[in-house]
Amino acid sequence: MPRYNPAAIEPKWQAYWEQHQTFAAPRLPAGDGLYVLDMFPYPSGNGLHVGHPEGYTATDIVCRAARMQGKSVLHPMGFDSFGLPAEEHAIRTGVHPRIQTEKNISTFRRQLKMLGFSYDWGREIATTDVDYFRWTQWIFLQIYDTWFDPDEQRGRPISELPIPGAVAAQGPDAVCAYQDERRLAYQSEAPVNWCPALGTVLANEEVVDGRSERGGHPVVRMPLRQWMLRITAYADRLEQDLGGLDWHEGIKALQRNWIGRSTGAEADFYIGDKSSFDGWKSARGSGPFPAKLADDVLRIYTTRPDTLFGATYMVIAPEHPLVERLTTPDHRAAVEAYRQQAAAKSDLDRTELSQEKTGVFTGSYAINPVNGEAIPVWIADYVLISYGTGAIMAVPAHDERDFAFAQEYSIPIRPVVQPGDHIPREEAAKVLAGEQVYVESGVAINSGQFNGLRTQEFKERITAWLAQRGLGRQAVNYKLRDWLFSRQRFWGEPFPILHELDSAGKPTGRVRAVPEEQLPVDLPHLDDFKPHGRPEPPLDKAPEEWLYPVVEGKRYKRETNTMPQWAGSCWYYLRFLDPKNAQAPVDPAIEQAWMPVDLYIGGAEHAVLHLLYARFWHKVLYDRGVVSTPEPFQKLVNQGMILGENNEKMAKSRGNVVNPDDIVREYGADSLRLYEMFMGPLEAAKPWSMEGVNGVCNFLGRAWRMIIDDRSDRVQLNPAIGDWPPTDEDQRVIHRTIKSVTEDIAKLSFNTAIARMMEFTNHFTKQDRRPRVAMEQFVLLLSPFAPHIAEELWQSLGHDQTLAYEPWPQHDESLLAEATIELPVQVNGKLRGKIVVSTDADQGSILAAARAHPKVAEYTAGKAEVKAVVVPGRLVNIVVKG
RNA sequence: GCCGGAGUGGCGGAAUUGGCAGACGCGCUGGACUCAAAAUCCAGUUCUCGCAAGAGAGUGAGGGUUCGAGUCCCUCCUCCGGUACCA
Structure with missing residues (x-):
């Protein structure tokens, strides 16, 4: 076998690694542990994409090098296997989604093994495994059992929630309701994004421009009972803790x-009769700012309390609870029409028509707490x-949207901020004339006793002023919304939740968790998977004995929503640590030994949602003592996208998709791995090039011929190799290579x-004299990148065991130096x-030599x-x- | 609009963070080997002018700091990603 033949050597070494369990990780790290994680793939029917091996090769290189450097390495792989495509396939074909899912997983597993990644396959998990989602359900119950204590800024067991005496006095149902309102997992009737084409409700994040992210179908808003997760409670910690992460x-x-996150102030505008304003105001001054609102007040939030004197009207959302109360009889018809029109508007309409401001007057006025002025x-x-x-x-005068609206409806514009000096004089004049909007900082005008204050100071002063009088307070708001956590699908984790039924079979509104020891709640058998086109989930078609369990003599209906695909990926990194544990999601001793993940690599498309959701779950688990670290992923790297040869995103429709199977068949896995790493920086987007693959394949061929005699019929060393001592130049090359490769991998x-x-x-x-020692060092350096050829060369150099745990070459600085x-x-x-x-020449002699250089002398002569x-x-x- | 990231040869990309721009690879050109081809090996390859020696220009554009700028500062342009009535 004289020629480099990846088709022969790659399967050979893959079999060797599997047979010898070369990459099995220990239960607990021996010495320094290193947890390196890939974002596990969704096993789609298309098989592996060339984008997958990019991140996977990067982590594999890190892991293989780390093992040789004596680290105890944990490097697992699994599958994020719940999801819509398998269910859609099931709807089309009638085949259970599990069958298709397992087929896809097999393909992925085969392709991953073909690339020679050093995963510990003994830890493989899939989110669809019943043994896995049992613990997903268990974690949901932890979340359900938790409330967020704002004083301590942490989640605590619901049993520790203080119950006010007034609530307790109303009996156990009131207590339950009080608790349910405060759980981190709660039900809500909020309007949701119902997609008739997909037959499901989507999260806000899954709706793009009023259409479903997947498939681009229209989405309408309708109210529906949903499970929500109170991620907003953790907003501050999720933001704050980013600081310590190596991202x-x-x-x-x-x-x-x-x-x-934004900070500003809340302020109350009185909407009662103008004559009673003074009385209301002085009554307010005697107590604290009320947390619960009476209905004679309109509470607003602003980040610019310094512009309170410039308020010339108020706006409330069409869905605002005070619309009824504020609408006067002669405006009722117009208001009703407007509300209906707004409700019918999809998100698409709301965003696309963003420039056009519309609205109606209610007929009522609110009184500005700072100056007693009544504004519409x-x-x-x-x-x-x-x-x-x-x-x-x-x-x-100081908000773009309000300015556009005021112009549309001829509402007065009153400037209260004098623009700073960086604004041209004529522009500032326009602002002061109410002809132009100015949103930056400046100096207060038309603001009573606050005139002359700079914006920042004014904000603080007016907020304090409002707070002293019980009219307002400092407030913080977030764009982040609570997480809509239920889906009307079959192929997802069932909720371990039971709804109590009365004797007539109607829900009483009381809810209970499935007892922990009864987990998992497996998916029931269904005769078919077709959606019925109504928002009720497909699980409503489940057999009676699944749907209506009896617990302690009471009849219940199971929750028929299922969890979103994000659920399984929120904690898989924990299960990898202890994938077979039947008593707990993860053994605490193991968790403490390995966590947090030292290096997490995946696509940037998960930069927001997956990572935010996983961090949120992790923090709840941290608060509840299940995990020991506040953050799951210490270092995160996003690999860049691999584009097609035409520099466009790879897509079937563009005909520029590269299939890893083809590359491996033609060039071998080592070439694919090496090429993907050679294309450019890991984090950059880079176009594919077949000629580039050929180039790295040639390099491997050169490396092969450097060591192997390719004119011989059998594998034997190139005759140039011998136990010669390396020359000085050889030494410099060897040690420079060791140094650079080691540093570059880091x-x-x-x-x-x-x-x-x-x-x-x-x-x-x-x-023509190649020292054997140089060849050996080289093979070790190459092995993390191209492990198959390296193993083969290592064997040819006379070793009979894998090089996976050979000590990593060390460079000697003294051998780098030149005379x-x-x-x-x-x-x-x-x-x-x-x-x-x-x-070691000194500056003087260097300078002398420089001046003496003929060319230099020519240019300095006479100057x-x-x-x-x-x-x-x-x-x-x-x-x-x- | 706002927030990120990036603009370097024919192409992918290097460049100790202020010190020889273009490492390495692809492509291209020439040569060796061969009856010939493939494979392999060797040499050259930023652009312009020049037979050459050489000279000049050059890291999206323009300005600045510096002995010295791809790298730092200011202004602007283009492309990619995210986000969008969040008060």
Whole structure:
């Protein structure tokens, strides 16, 4: 076998690793542990995409190098196997989604093994395994059993929730209701995104421009009972704890942006009769700012309390509870029509028509707490019920949207901020004339006793002023919404929740958790998977004995919603630690030993949702003592997208999809791995190139021929290899390569590491005396990148065991040094010549040699030397004048 | 609009963080080997002018700091990703 033949050597070594359990990780790390995790794939019917092996190869290199460096490495793989496509396939074919899912997993597993990744396959899990989702359900029950204590800023067992005496006095049902309102998992009737085409409700995040992210079907809003997870309670911690993570700043910014924390003030506008305003105001001054609102008050949220004096109208969302009360009889018809129109609007309409502001006047007025002025209350859909208080004070002079609205409806515009000096005079004049909007900071005008204050100080002063009088308070808001956690699908985790029924078979509204020891709640048998086109979930068609269990003599109906696909991926990194544990999701001793994940690599498409959801669950588990670290993923890296050869996103429709199977068949797995790492920086988007694959394949062939005699009929070493002592030049090449490759792997700079190894082969293929020791070191350096060929070469070099645990080569700094060094000499910054000096030459002799250089002398002749810069080891620059 | 990231040869990309721009690979050109081809090996390859020696220009554009800028600062342009009435 003289030629490099990946088709022969790759299956051989894959079988060897499997047979010898080479990459099985210990239960607990022996010495330094390293947990390296890939984002596990959704096993789609299309099989592996070339994007998958990019991140997987990167982590594999890190793991293989770390093992050789003596680390105890945990490197698992599994499958995120719940999801819509399998269910849609089942609807079309009538085949149970589990069958298709398992088929897809088999394909993925085969493809992953074909690429020679050093996973501990003994830990493989799939989120659809009943033994896995048993614990997903268990974690849901933990969340259900938790309330968030705002004082301690942490989740606590619901049994520790203090029950106010007034509630307790109303009996156990009231207590239950009080608790249920505060659980981290709660039910809500909120309007949801119902997609008739998919037959399901979607999360806000799954709706793009009013259409389903998957399939692009229209989505309408309708109210439906849903399970929600109170992720907003953790918003502050989710934002704060980003600080300690070793993540790219861009990804952190994405998450911060998504959480969208803003600080400002809430303020109450009196909507009772104007004559009673003074009485209301002084009554307010005697107590604290009320948490619960009376219905004579409109509460608003603003980030610009300094513009309170500029409020010329109010806006409430069409869904605001005070619409009824505020609408006067002569405006009722118009308001009703507007509300209906707004309700019918899809999100698409609301966003696409974003420039057009619409609204109606209610006929009522609210009184500005700072100046007692009565201003009209409008209804407009540019104010969202789901953010802040669902009501705003409108300051058209200093808010783009309010300005547009005021212009549309001829509402007065009153400037209260004098623009700063960076604004041109004529623009500032326009602002002061109410002809232009100005949203930045400045100095207060038209604001009574606050005139002359700068924006920042004014904000603080007015907030305090409001708080003192019981009229307002400082407030924080988030763009982040609670997580809509239920789906009307079959192929998802069932909720371990039972709804109590009365004797007539109607739900009483009381809910109980399935007892822990009765988990898992498996999916029932269904005769068919077709949706019925109504929002009720397919599980409503489950057999009676599944659907209506009896517990302690009471009849219940099971929850028929299922969990979203995100659920399984929220904690899989924990199960990998202890995948077969039947008593707990993970053994605490094991969890403490391995967590947190040291390196997590995956696509940037999960930068917000998956990572935020997983962090949220982790924090609840942390609060409940299940895990020991506040964050799950210490270091995160997002691999860049691999584009087609035409520089476009790979897509079937574009005909530019590259199939890993084809590449492996033609070039081998080592070439695929090496190419994907050589394309460019891991995090950058890069176009595929078949010629590039061919290039790295040639390199492997060169490396092969450097060591193997390719003219022989049997595998034997190239006759140039022998136990010769390395020359000084050889030593420099060897140690420079060891140093660079080692450092580059640590920096995840795989493309440059490969370039250094190419330089190594370029040097040694020119030598007809190749020291065996040099070849061995090289093979070890190459092995994390191209493990199959490396194992084969290692064996040819006379070793009879895997190199997976051979000590990693160490470089010797003293062997890198050269006796002389070539220094560039510049005159006035332009390169004019090069001198060769001894490495330890002093500045004076370097300068003398530089001046003596004929070319340099030519350019300095007859000119006055102004300055000479000597940077030892780098260059000389002589500055002349004249 | 806002928030991120990026613009370097024919192409993918390097460049100790302020010090020889273009490592390494692809492609291309020439050569060796061969009856010939494939494979392999060797040499060259930023652009412009020049037979050459050489000279000049050059990291999206323009300005600045510096002995010296792909790298730092200011202004702007283009592309990619995210987000979008969040008060």
